[in-house]
Amino acid sequence: xxxxxxxxxxxxxxxxxxxxxxxxxxxxxxxxxxxxxxxxxxxxxxxxxxxxxxxxxxxxxxxxxxxxxxxxxxxxxxxxxxxxxxxxxxxxxxxxxxxxxxxxxxxxxxxxxxxxxxxxxxxxxxxxxxxxxxxxxxxxxxxxxxxxxxxxxxxxxxxxxxxxxxxxxxxxxxxxxxxxxxxxxxxxxxxxxxxxxxxxxxxxxxxxxxxxxxxxxxxxxxxxxxxxxxxxxxxxxxxxxxxxxxxxxxxxxxxxxxxxxxxxxxxxxxxxxxxxxxxxxxxxxxxxxxxxxxxxxxxxxxxxxxxxxxxxxxxxxxxxxxxxxxxxxxxxxxxxxxxxxxxxxxxxxxxxxxxxxxxxxxxxxxxxxxxxxxxxxxxxxxxxxxxxxxxxxxxxxxxxxxxxxxxxxxxxxxxxxxxxxxxxxxxxxxxxxxxxxxxxxxxxxxxxxxxxxxxxxxxxxxxxxxxxxxxxxxxxxxxxxxxxxxxxxxxxxxxxxxxxxxxxxxxxxxxxxxxxxxxxxxxxxxxxxxxxxxxxxxxxxxxxxxxxxxxxxxxxxxxxxxxxxxxxxxxxxxxxxxxxxxxxxxxxxxxxxxxxxxxxxxxxxxxxxxxxxxxxxxxxxx
Numbered sequence: 001x002x003x004x005x006x007x008x009x010x011x012x013x014x015x016x017x018x019x020x021x022x023x024x025x026x027x028x029x030x031x032x033x034x035x036x037x038x039x040x041x042x043x044x045x046x047x048x049x050x051x052x053x054x055x056x057x058x059x060x061x062x063x064x065x066x067x068x069x070x071x072x073x074x075x076x077x078x079x080x081x082x083x084x085x086x087x088x089x090x091x092x093x094x095x096x097x098x099x100x101x102x103x104x105x106x107x108x109x110x111x112x113x114x115x116x117x118x119x120x121x122x123x124x125x126x127x128x129x130x131x132x133x134x135x136x137x138x139x140x141x142x143x144x145x146x147x148x149x150x151x152x153x154x155x156x157x158x159x160x161x162x163x164x165x166x167x168x169x170x171x172x173x174x175x176x177x178x179x180x181x182x183x184x185x186x187x188x189x190x191x192x193x194x195x196x197x198x199x200x201x202x203x204x205x206x207x208x209x210x211x212x213x214x215x216x217x218x219x220x221x222x223x224x225x226x227x228x229x230x231x232x233x234x235x236x237x238x239x240x241x242x243x244x245x246x247x248x249x250x251x252x253x254x255x256x257x258x259x260x261x262x263x264x265x266x267x268x269x270x271x272x273x274x275x276x277x278x279x280x281x282x283x284x285x286x287x288x289x290x291x292x293x294x295x296x297x298x299x300x301x302x303x304x305x306x307x308x309x310x311x312x313x314x315x316x317x318x319x320x321x322x323x324x325x326x327x328x329x330x331x332x333x334x335x336x337x338x339x340x341x342x343x344x345x346x347x348x349x350x351x352x353x354x355x356x357x358x359x360x361x362x363x364x365x366x367x368x369x370x371x372x373x374x375x376x377x378x379x380x381x382x383x384x385x386x387x388x389x390x391x392x393x394x395x396x397x398x399x400x401x402x403x404x405x406x407x408x409x410x411x412x413x414x415x416x417x418x419x420x421x422x423x424x425x426x427x428x429x430x431x432x433x434x435x436x437x438x439x440x441x442x443x444x445x446x447x448x449x450x451x452x453x454x455x456x457x458x459x460x461x462x463x464x465x466x467x468x469x470x471x472x473x474x475x476x477x478x479x480x481x482x483x484x485x486x487x488x489x490x491x492x493x494x495x496x497x498x499x500x501x502x503x504x505x506x507x508x509x510x511x512x513x514x515x516x517x518x519x520x521x522x523x524x525x526x527x528x529x530x531x532x533x534x535x536x537x538x539x540x541x542x543x544x545x546x547x548x549x550x551x552x553x554x555x556x557x558x559x560x561x562x563x564x565x566x567x568x569x570x571x572x573x574x575x576x577x578x579x580x581x582x583x584x585x586x587x588x589x590x591x592x593x594x595x596x597x598x599x600x601x602x603x604x605x606x607x608x609x610x611x612x613x614x615x616x617x618x619x620x621x622x
Contacts, residue, residue, distance in 0.1 A: 004257055006196050010233025013194040013253055014155075015204055018187050018225045019211050020162055020218040021101050026182035027161045028091035028135065028433065029084035033218075036179040038167050041076035044175075045086070047130060048072060071173030073127035075164065078179060085178050087130040090432040094119070094137070094159075098184035099436060100443050101216045102139045102159045105186060107445045108210045109154050111143030116437050117159070119430035127174050128163035129181065135430055136160035136187070139438060145190075145206045149199040153191035160185050165222075183218075186211075192229065197250035197257075200228060204246050212472065213448045219474045228252055235260035235402040239421060243409045251413035255322050259415075260402045262321035267401040273312030273371055277395045280388045283307045283376070286361045292353030294341070298378040305378040306388040309366040310345075310395050313373035318347030322414040327398060328375075333417040334394045335377055340387035344376040452476070460489035469497045478515060482522040491532050492522065499536055503543065512546040513539065520550025533598065534559040568613050570600045575617045582621050590618060 004011075026033055048071075075086075083089035094117075106113050121133040128134075136158045143154030162183040164176035188207060194200045204226055211217045211224075218224075226243040230253055238260070243252055269275075284305045287295045295305055310317065317328045332342045346363070350356045368374050375395070377387045394417075397403040406422070407415040447455075449471045456467035460483065470479050475496040482492035496518065504510045521538055524530035530538065534554075541553040548556065574597045575582060581589045597610050 002258055004254070004261070006257065009257065009261070011195055011253075011257060012192045012231050013200050014192040014229040015190045015194070015200065015207070015249075016187060016227035016229070016239075017189075017204065017207050017211075018185055018227070019208075020223045021098050021184040021186065022216050022218045023095060023097045023101065023184050025095055025097075026085075027095050027098055027159070027184040028093075028182060029082050030092070031080050031082050031085060031182065033183045034080075034179065035165075036078050036080075036177070038076055038177055041078055041177070043077050044074050045077065046072050046074045047127075071127065072170075073173055074170065074175045075130060076167065076175065076177045081178050085130065085181055091135065091430075092433075094433065094436050095184060098159060099139075099438060101184075101214055102157065102186055103438055103440050103443045104214045104216075104446055105188075105211060106140035106143070106157060107440060107443070108213060108448070109140075109143035109145060109157070109188070109207075111140035111154060111157060113140045113438050113440045114138055116435045118435050119433040120427050121430045122160075122427055124163070127176060128166065129161075130164070130178070134160060134163065135433070137436075139186075145203060145210070147199050147202045147206060149196060149202070150193070152193045152199070152203045155189040155191045157189075158187040160187060197253035200253050201246060201250040204249050208246065209449050209472075213446050213452075215446065215477055228256075230256040230260075232257060232260050234264055236404045237421070238402070238404065238415075239406045240409050240415050241406060241418060248409065248413055252409055252415070255413050256407075256415060259321045262319065263327075263398065263402045266316050266319060266321075266327060266398060269316060270312050270399055275310075275312035275399050277392055277399070278309035278311065278366060280306050280308050280385070280392065281366050283362055283365045286358060286365055287354075287378070290353065290358060291355070294352065295344075295354070295376075295378040298380070298384075301380070303378060303380045304384045305376060306384045307362060307366050307374050307376045308388055308392055308395070309368050310373040310375060311369070312371050313395070313398075314371045315347060315373075316398075317345045317373045317375070323412065325414050325416075330398075330417060331375055331391045331394050334390040335387035337417070337419075338386035338390055339383040340377050340379050343387070343391060344378075346374045456489075456493075460493075462489060462493055466490070466493050466497065469493075473497055475500075475518070478518045478522075481519065482525075485522050486526040487522050488532075491525070491535075495521070495535055495539075499539060503536065503539060508540050509543045510539070512543045514546065517542045517546075517550060524550055524554060530554060530559060567609055568617075571597050571610065571613045571617050574600055575614070575621065579621065582618055587615070587618055590614065593618070 023033055025031060077086065084091055103113060117137040117139055119135050119137045122136050123132065124134050125132055137160065139157050139159045141156040144151050145154065162180050162185045164178055165180040167175045167177050190203060194203060208224065221244065226249060228240045228243060228249060229237055230240065231237040238256060240252055240256060243249055282304055284299055287299060287305050290296045299305065318326050320326050328345050328347060335343050344352065344354065346359060349359045362374055362376065366374055375391050377384050377391065379387060404421050406418045406420065408418040409415055452471040453467045456462045456471060457464060462470065470476055470493045473496065479492050479496050483489050500510050521535065525532065537557055538550065538553055538559055541557045542548060542550065545553060574593055578589065578593055594611060594614055597614055
């Protein structure tokens with residue numbers, strides 16, 4: 001990977017962090033915020049969406065392009081789905097719990113809370129909202145966080161409803177699940193203060209830590225998403241959507257910087273060559289007898305082959321601008337937005353069944369010279385026309401350099417074209433929800449996770465590693481509750497972290513364990529009805545039989561805590577069975593007999609107690 005001088009390139013970056021809140025109900029209705037399996041859906045309905053004009057009579061460019069793709073949207077509904085989620089009833093008042101969590105987050109980032117929040121509608125016609133818009137409101141602005149490379153300003157924080165979950169692409173369009181739609185979500189936008197990929201990642205990590213410090217944000221894949229805005233001095237602002245992992249942010253920024261550097265170099269080369277983009281030409285006759293399966297299949301189905309001359313583009317369409325992605329890939333991404341499977345271009349031909357002779361005839365058909373490239377789309381007539389026009393528009397952008405746009409993050413740290421950058425024309429007031437007067441004095445500033453780590457070490461005696469695991473782990477509230485119940489802190493911490501991890505590695509279905517399971521287990525420990533050695537067995541039983549309570553599982557597995565008499569009886573039996581070994585080895589037999597004693601007691605007794613009794617019994621016979 002190329003090592004760039006980001007200061008010299010004039011890198012400017014900002015973040016938008018989207019975090020789901022862990023509230024009881026959704027933002028504008030009383031439906032639960034639980035994610036369901038699509039198979040649990042008991043009905044569905046379909047919608048077609050189209051863009052509307054703003055109050056000023058404008059239509060947002062991103063919404064307009066999205067509406068040009070003719071798609072049906074199917075929504076999976078559940079027994080908990082209400083009329084608000086279906087957009088058949090006006091939204092209710094803003095959820096009070098969600099607003100309180102948002103105010104806590106604002107305090108952690110030293111933000112100024114607005115005097116009054118007004119709900120706005122943000123046009124979204126990709127199907128992810130049944131209404132065709134997302135409801136959002138400004139809660140606070142003008143905050144700041146610290147990084148090792150300097151402070152990063154927080155521009156604003158919005159409280160908004162989460163979109164529907166995309167389940168799959170269908171022949172008719174897209175299928176969504178309504179379980180996620182309406183979950184409260186905060187969107188935190190930084191100022192463009194970030195100057196390196198490393199600072200971008202550090203800022204995201206800091207914001208993530210502050211969010212988790214509230215103890216009221218959802219955890220797991222898809223519950224937090226990072227959008228990254230990147231530009232360099234001679235490039236353009238590009239918004240990269242849907243970065244799922246913090247580990248990917250620095251790579252995303254590096255790759256986008258590299259893409260813009262390469263696009264600027266291509267534009268410079270095209271300027272020297274006198275680059276230009278021609279008009280689309282129907283070249284179906286060139287491929288009348290082709291052996292290319294893609295082109296031949298399209299033509300035999302009544303389709304057309306459309307091509308365009310890219311003057312001066314020879315060798316540049318195939319030029320890599322991101323790892324394993326080329327300018328030709330960019331052209332293809334735009335064509336795919338209109339239903340085409342992709343494009344062919346002369347930097348990669350002859351190939352895919354296209355012969356050298358067909359390439360020569362193709363060049364002749366569009367009047368291409370040696371320094372020119374040709375791009376080709378074969379599909380049904382309407383798709384081919386729309387796709388080749390999209391290729392023309394993107395090729396014309398290449399003459400200027402870097403286009404402003406919204407891109408989608410790929411798993412490998414690269415990005416692909418998604419849509420134009422949205423503008424202000426997609427926002428207008430929501431008239432069905434009254435304003436809210438937020439009062440920051442009603443909420444307390446939560447303890448930071450970094451402060452918890454320090455407190456767990458000083459107050460509870462946890463080592464640094466375990467304290468960090470517990471504080472940042474999703475079961476941190478359970479740990480604190482266990483300590484309040486009187487459970488040894490190290491045992492409680494090890495139970496929610498180390499023991500669960502070990503059981504998962506042994507293929508125990510720990511995902512079935514609930515908070516109630518842990519609370520019940522800790523109650524048994526606190527009351528002396530369960531030895532610490534029985535914790536793994538009890539958790540295993542609960543994971544494999546999630547319908548049982550901790551008391552029921554302990555009884556089923558016979559995991560009650562053994563009294564001193566029972567321990568002494570079991571140890572004496574073990575020593576008696578191994579009398580010869582004890583006589584010969586004395587205390588040297590301790591280790592082997594200790595394991596046998598613990599096995600005989602099956603986790604019913606504390607190891608320290610068993611150890612003391614065993615030493616006594618061996619000394620009696622030594």
